[in-house]
Amino acid sequence: EAQVTQNPRYLITVTGKKLTVTCSQNMNHEYMSWYRQDPGLGLRQIYYSMNVEVTDKGDVPEGYKVSRKEKRNFPLILESPSPNQTSLYFCASAFRGDYNEQFFGPGTRLTVL
Amino acid sequence: GQQVMQIPQYQHVQEGEDFTTYCNSSTTLSNIQWYKQRPGGHPVFLIQLVKSGEVKKQKRLTFQFGEAKKNSSLHITATQTTDVGTYFCAGSGSGAGSYQLTFGKGTKLSVIP
Secondary structure, three states: OOOEEEEOOEEEEOOOOOEEEEEEEOOOOOEEEEEEEEOOOEEEEEEEEEEOOEEEEOOOOOOOEEOOOOOOEOOEEEOOOOHHHOEEEEEEEEOHHHOOOOEEOOOEEEEEO | OOOEEEEOOEEEEEOOOOEEEEEEEOOOEEEEEEEEEOOOOOOEEEEEEOOOOOEEEEOOEEEEEOOOOOEEEEEEOOOOHHHOEEEEEEEEEOOOOOOOEEEOOOEEEEEEO
16 A cells, blocks of 8 residues: 555654654655644645755754655654644655655654653 | 745535635745645645646536636535545745745635534
């Protein structure tokens, strides 16, 4: 089944404790992206990647890191999480030539205390 | 940066009534996409509009892209309870940074049976 998977789905952590949210897709998509969704703010793009070893900042990259060492994986790293990073995070992927038709993962709900 | 504004933020309709959500960009878009997110779910791609003045239909849903490629609308005829969810528009600019997707804040649709 074609899908985007994220782990963990739910996470409660404390300020300053480094964490990684994994994202994996099995559709051989070149394009991958991370979004955060907050009430009243909609979806905001954090980082995106057009292909392996190619990443670019979105609208809200501060406090986040990403890497794209393999085509199928695009982990999101919070080196020192803060409470304002409490949010619902979505990973998405798409074919490079049609990057606007994005397939979203199920989401990761992160709470930073 | 690019801003995409969407109105209304909320809409409550009686089942069978029509519904429209509007999207406006601060800059000219190369294309615009519409996504639907059911409560508790993830965004799902509905459609992409590319050409100036383009109109596309999907059963009871009609999508329009403005002549100046700065605005778009989604119209649902005779809403059903299955239409419940939040509808997002998302735009890509042209030129540098065109791989970045900017989402509107969404219109949350409630349908009263």
